[in-house]
Structure formats: structure tokens, C-alpha cells
Amino acid sequence: MSSTFETVSKIISETCDIPLEKITPESHAIDDLGIDSLDFLDIAFAIDKAFGIKLPLEKWTQEVNEGKAKTEDYFVLGALCGKIDELVAAKGA
Amino acid sequence: MRLEYFQMITRVVSFDAQAKTLTAAADVPAESPVFEGHFPGYPLLPGVLMIEAMAQTSGWLILGLNRLTAMPFLVGTNSTKMRDFVQPSTPLVVHAEMVGDGSGYAVTKAFITREGKKVAEAEIKFAVKTFPDPKFALMIREWGERLQFPFEKLETA
Secondary structure: OOOHHHHHHHHHHHHHOOOHHHOOOOOEOOOOOOOOHHHHHHHHHHHHHHHOOOOOHHHHHHHHHOOOOOOHHHHEHHHHHHHHHHHHHHHHO | OEHHHOEOOOEEEEEEOOOOEEEEEEEOOOOOHHHHHOOOOOOOOOHHHHHHHHHHHHHHHHHHHOOOOOEEEEEEEEEEEEOOOOOOOOEEEEEEEEEEEOOOEEEEEEEEEEOOEEEEEEEEEEEEEOOOOHHHHHHHHHHHHHOOOOHHHHHHO
16 A cells, blocks of 8 residues: 555646655755645645545645745644644545 | 527526535537537537536525625636537536635535536536625525525525
8 A cells, every 4th residue: 555645746747747765854845845835736636535534724824824834734744644633634534 | 599698507406515516507508609600500618618617506506505694706627628519509417516615715616517417527626715795695595596506405504
């Protein structure tokens, strides 16, 4: 069974045509990988399908815009995978 | 259909909140300035307008499922196919089904039939955003009334 990071990095690589080796847990989706909001919708759709969850993108964006969170809290891939694991665990609880 | 005004749907035929599907009638007019250019002497419904018809049908589906609380805006298509020419005076039926209902986005699969035969299909992606202002929301509501959108079914959405 693939780890969360393996699944997410594969989705990003295929969706945005980014070589897999360039994607690390420390990569910032926007600043390092250059993923824009439109590509991120495709990624969110694929992640939602792969993990059976609903990434709360609107809530995250609002928190960042209001200064309650930093973009790296959600868009650095290691952190993103942690959030995905939390959502998957909450679904099964 | 009023092609020159980008009003692609004639009326909403059915909306099923449980199945997350919507069907619309789209009657291609006999005449339109669009046909004068596309093409002179050989009028065809442009493929981009078929995509628009599928997007608008999907849009009403998304609006129905969110009870007219947020507006879907077209951001992309995948697997788009135009399978046959469509001439003026053709009644079309447009079908849309929700396949991805996320936070701030939605994905549908849509297709168009003529006499039961598929003439176009696409997967369509939308950003779903709050209405820019109350007037816009009211305009959408009134547009839906003209299309005979079954607002009574929003209770079950």
C-alpha cells in the first residue's frame, strides 16, 4: 500500500507534469513547484477521490487570508499529507 | 437557445438531487447571426457552444445542489468530444451528472443527445464561488424561473 506522500506526489506529478524526483515532503506546492490555483483544483479532485475525503480548501484559504495560518501549514507537501491523514482518520472514526 | 446571448438552455427538464443529475432541453434555433459566419452556406452549431451548453446544464445542476448559494464558473474541460455535426432547428437534450463535489470546486460529466444519439460529451470543471453581489444572485434566480427550474425540489437537495 502506498504512503500518503507517494500517492500525493504521484498525483501532482501526473496532473502538473512535474518530475517525481523534484517533489519532496519539503516542497511548497506554490512557491517551489509553481502549482497555480487552477492546477490545485485538479489535484484536490484527485486527492478527494483517492482518499475518499473532502479537502477543506475554502476554509484553509480563508484562514491564510485572515492571517490565522500560513500557506506552509497547508501547502508544504509534508504538512498537506499530515492534514490528509487527519481527514482520513476522522472519516473512519 | 439564444446563441448570440450565450443562453444555451431552453428549459430545465428534470433535476434529481439524490442522483445528482440534471437534464435540459436545448433547441437549436433555425436562424442566428452565429450561423452566418459558421459557416456561410453550411450552418453548423459551433463545438464551443456545445461545450457551453454542457457547462450551463452542469451549472444549473451545481446551483440546484448548493441551493443557489454559490455560483459555478467554468475553469476547464477534459475528454471533450464532438461526435457529430448539429444543424439549425435541431432539438437537443443535455445531460449532466456530478462526479466531484469538493470545497470550492465541482466536476461534472455531461453529454448532449439528438434523438437519443450522443453528439458531444465532456468532463467539466468549475470553481464554485460566492455570488459577487445580491443582484447577481437575484438575476440567476430569475433566469432559473425563465428556464422552469424546479425550485420546489431544492428542499430535497
